[in-house]
Amino acid sequence: MRLATHKDGSKDGQLLVVSADGERCLPAASRITNLREALEDWSASEPGLRALSERIENGEGDTLDPSALMAPLPRAWQWLDGSVFQTHADLMQIALGHEPIVHEKPLMYQGMSDRFLGPCDDVPFPSEEHGIDFEGEFAVIVDEVPMGTAASEAIELIRLIVQVNDWSLRNLAVPEMKTGFGWVQAKPACSMAPFAVTPDVLGDGWRDGRVCLDLAIDWNGVRFGNANGREMAFGFHELIAHAAATRDLAAGTVIGSGTVANADYGRVGSSCISERRAIEIIAEGQPRTNYMRFGEEVRMAATDAGGYCPFGVIEQRVIGPQG
Amino acid sequence: MRLATHKDGSKDGQLLVVSADGERCLPAASRITNLREALEDWSASEPGLRALSERIENGEGDTLDPSALMAPLPRAWQWLDGSVFQTHADLMQIALGHEPIVHEKPLMYQGMSDRFLGPCDDVPFPSEEHGIDFEGEFAVIVDEVPMGTAASEAIELIRLIVQVNDWSLRNLAVPEMKTGFGWVQAKPACSMAPFAVTPDVLGDGWRDGRVCLDLAIDWNGVRFGNANGREMAFGFHELIAHAAATRDLAAGTVIGSGTVANADYGRVGSSCISERRAIEIIAEGQPRTNYMRFGEEVRMAATDAGGYCPFGVIEQRVIGPQG
Secondary structure, three states, rough: OOEEEEOOOOOOOEEEOOOOOOEEEEEEOOOOOOOHHHHHOOOHHHHHHHHHHHHOOOOOEEEOOOHHHHHOOOOOOOOOEEEEEEEHHHHHHHHOOOOOOOOOOOOEEOOOOOOOOOOOEEEEEOOOOHHHOOOOHHHHHHHHEEOOOOOHHHHHEEEOOOOOEEOOEEEHHHEEEHOOOOOOOOOOOOOOOOEEOOHHHHHHEEOOHHHHHHHHEEEEEEEEEEHHHHOOOOEEEEHHHHHOOOOOOOOOEEEOOOOOOOOHHHEEEOOOOOHHHHHHHHHHHOOOOOOOOOOOEEEEEEOOOOOOOOEEEEEEEOOOOOO | OOOEOOOOOOOOOOOEEEEEOOOOOOOOOOEEEEEOHHHHHHHHHHHHHHHHHHHHHOOOOEEHHHHHHOOOOOOOOEEEEEEHHHHHHHHHHHHHHOOOOOOOOOOOOOOOOOOEEEOOOEOOOOHHHEEOOOEEEEEEEOOEEEOOOOHHHHHHHHEEEEEEEEEEEEHHHHHHHOOOOOOOOOOOOEOOOOEOOOHHHHHHHEEEEOOOOOEEEOOOOOEEEEEEEHOOOOOOOHHHHHHHHOOOOOOOOOEEEOOOOOHHHHHHHHHOOHHHHHHHHHHHHOOOOOOOOOOOOOEEEEEEOOOOOOOOOOEEEEEEEOO
């Protein structure tokens, strides 16, 4: 089942059930009309949504307008983003010039979740000087997870999978890291690809709590990276258990993988500019690639071996603070 | 105006308007019945709440049952907690043994906001070995704050003031700080004192964006600290501007001061156990005071010079994971 959210002027939007080909949709028409509330009572809302999904596959539904979509979950109670691709961690240490991070547990920070930008929304930033960078990631949306839940149980509490662009302001990142308090200014709102999907949609692409799909990233129309999500050092079930070690997780909490990266980065490229800069530092002694400028665009699309694109496409333009 | 939230089985609870003496209340009876939604349209909701407040001061209202209260804002879209009492920062460096933090901007982290515990709720933790500590703080709840708002404008966007206990697990804190990603496991749910108040309630106690009240803290019935909120190195308006530098803040965002501490700590004591341990390290070479044990209690009450207690009293017991 694929879900999307239509811009209806409200903060949570109107929940849509979308066809497998992404062409048609039906609005959720029950008492619960947005995904945030649907997730808070998933066992009650899922059957109705599945029934709509069947009707769509039998030919019903209206034409979907991708430009009128918000993030599938436009706001969430919590966004905890991991960083569990070792290649990304190794390269970021070079790119940002910080000390090696020694930690036995998964790396994770809490970021803003009161707004996830839609897949085609312009993305405003205050200044190009902050070092505007994209980060292609995958994430899961969970049901309620009680404190102390084990990873083996957490895998069953994953309700939906999404694809995220975790926007980062690199020149603000290192000073904030050095405080030990984590990022506030360096991590503004993330974007989400149009469709949140149940794990069954991914088929073989969902293995061992990992999204084993290629994430194609184009920057201003030029292929930038195509790394696969399979190389997570910890699976999403382990990230959930880490997050829930000392807190209950509310239904609708979003847990991210961190930037997708592969050991074979020479072939597949990168999912953020900082990594490419690190690769340039290794090869040439200094970075050549600059961060994003206002007016530039990034596109993200995850596909399986057959070319199917379950989350749909992020296609966004970076703009200045006045739009 | 003083606001509280009654436990009605929902996640946001039932909003109450409370009398100045904290004895009586009336439920918000309009379309908007919880504080989260009221804050999302404050200009529309405030007049009705003010009218209820007047009726209560004219003698109407029901008896308030403090034990049936949730946090005044039981869940919020965002919790950004500063750490701007210099005395606290200096002592924590000694207590936790980390490097000095060099940062020109206010220190701030993002913590969990999908649940704030009520003032009399038992507080469950997984293990005493994690170093259970309280942190007495003040915080403000803001209206929508657009990205780039200046501190001088931010002061006008403060809607409510609250008193918070920012629970911390000290033995998990330093390893998380060393990653640079900030705290996840070390910072479980905070608690809030019963009443959220509009700034006018504090009178002279609200000056230059600071809550200039004494915060009395008792641990197992023994006075532990009574520091005053006035020594913030940055006012709340400056913390809001810092938080909004690269993001819009949603209405209902909570911004905290960090642990209240005074340079004259020898006289007024501390607002968290870690600080007392630092003072012991300075005086005796090692800490004597242990962190909290299951079954122990903490009480917090902020009062003005006349003994008025605007936020009411936090009175909580720490318990194990099974309750």
